[in-house]
Amino acid sequence: MATAVFDFSELDKWSADLSHAGRITRQQARGVVSKGGLSIKNEARANAPGGPHTPFYPASINYDINAVPEGYEAEIGPAEGRKQWGLGNLIEYGSAHNPPHPHLEPALDHEEPRFIDACEHLAAGDAWINGAWGR
Amino acid sequence: MSNYGSAQADATALLTLLRAQAALVSPPFAVYPDVAGGPSTVPPGAMPPYVSVHFATENSDGGRLDLRSTRTRTRAYAHCVGANDIAARAMVDQVAVAWLDVRPVIAGRTCDPIRHEQTREADVTEPVAQTTVTLTAVYRFETGPA
Numbered sequence: 665m666a667t668a669v670f671d672f673s674e675l676d677k678w679s680a681d682l683s684h685a686g687r688i689t690r691q692q693a694r695g696v697v698s699k700g701g702l703s704i705k706n707e708a709r710a711n712a713p714g715g716p717h718t719p720f721y722p723a724s725i726n727y728d729i730n731a732v733p734e735g736y737e738a739e740i741g742p743a744e745g746r747k748q749w750g751l752g753n754l755i756e757y758g759s760a761h762n763p764p765h766p767h768l769e770p771a772l773d774h775e776e777p778r779f780i781d782a783c784e785h786l787a788a789g790d791a792w793i794n795g796a797w798g799r
Numbered sequence: 800m801s802n803y804g805s806a807q808a809d810a811t812a813l814l815t816l817l818r819a820q821a822a823l824v825s826p827p828f829a830v831y832p833d834v835a836g837g838p839s840t841v842p843p844g845a846m847p848p849y850v851s852v853h854f855a856t857e858n859s860d861g862g863r864l865d866l867r868s869t870r871t872r873t874r875a876y877a878h879c880v881g882a883n884d885i886a887a888r889a890m891v892d893q894v895a896v897a898w899l900d901v902r903p904v905i906a907g908r909t910c911d912p913i914r915h916e917q918t919r920e921a922d923v924t925e926p927v928a929q930t931t932v933t934l935t936a937v938y939r940f941e942t943g944p945a
Contacts, residue, residue: 757919757935760831760841760851760878769916770857773872 692786694729694736700779701727701738707771708740713755720747721755725768741768802944804871804908806856809940812903813875813913814852820897821850828890847931848886850894851878874916875938880931884921887932891918898938908942915939 705727712722724746728739742749758764782792790797814830821827829849831841841851853876858868875898879890898913919935 753919757937758853758876758878759922759935760849760880760933761839763840763853764855764874764876766855766874769874770855773859 690735692791695792696779696782696786697736697738698729699782700775701729701740703778704738704740704768704771704775707774708767711765711767711771713765713767718748718751718755721749721751723747724749724752740772802867802869802907803858804869804905804942804944806854806871806873808905808908809856809871809873809942810852810854810875812905812910813854813873813898813938813940816901816903817850817852817877817894817897820893824893828893848879848881848890850890851880852876853878870941870943873940873942875913875940877936877938879934879936881933882931884932887921887934891934891936894936894938903940905942907945909945911941911943913938913940 705725709722709725712718712725714722721742724742725740726743726746727741730737730739742752752768754762755765756768782797785792785797790799814832818830818834821830829845831845831849831851833842840853841849854873855876856871856873859870859872877891877894877898879887879894881887881890895915899915900912902912903910916937916939919937922933922935923930
């Protein structure tokens with residue numbers, strides 16, 4: 665008689681992780697989104713051109729955390745009303761005659777793996793304690 | 800820079816595809832920068848329709864186990880210029896035909912298909928003698944070592 669042995673340990677672990685997911689507080693989720701937004705803002709500011717023609721532009725980049733039905737979202741970019749904020753599109757995307765200076769979307773690219781990693785830790789029930797993820 | 804790819808190889812691959820598409824259209828549209836390069840992307844006096852492309856390439860580690868930054872990620876900013884919005888959109892469509900989901904070939908590299916990220920709203924310029932409409936389409940192209 666043939667005997668089949670199935671290893672369900674991965675499935676059990678996944679099930680356990682899912683059971684933790686329900687315990688994620690909105691405050692923890694907001695913290696992860698906020699940290700991601702802050703990191704993107706900081707990198708975008710650091711890489712934004714701030715030469716003689718755009719001295720105020722880097723400081724116009726800011727971020728907001730908004731509560732939405734699905735949870736939270738971070739909105740990062742030049743904040744309307746700040747000096748030279750209106751140059752954002754031209755600087756990021758350029759024009760036919762002017763090269764772009766990408767600083768917002770690359771910052772988003774670089775933060776993406778860290779943000780996903782943080783979300784996975786949250787889903788597993790981890791907490792950010794003293795500069796490291798743990799339980 | 801073995802196995803690291805190059806900004807020029809990525810740009811050449813994308814421009815080659817776009818120039819090939821431009822030659823298929825009657826009348827052909829201009830693609831800038833010129834094959835031989837030049838001091839400015841678009842020469843003075845250029846008449847629409849044309850597509851002016853800028854590139855931004857970065858080397859990323861791509862999550863590789865050996866932590867070497869051997870992947871290139873190139874964003875191509877195709878500024879599609881027409882005499883009016885219809886002509887500008889026609890250029891956007893031509894760029895899509897040339898690039899969208901196409902997998903270029905670069906010796907020694909594995910190339911991902913070209914992906915469209917976004918198309919920016921119309922930018923209308925009104926110089927002294929001419930009005931043009933520009934739509935900017937952003938594409939992403941990534942390669943890794945073969």
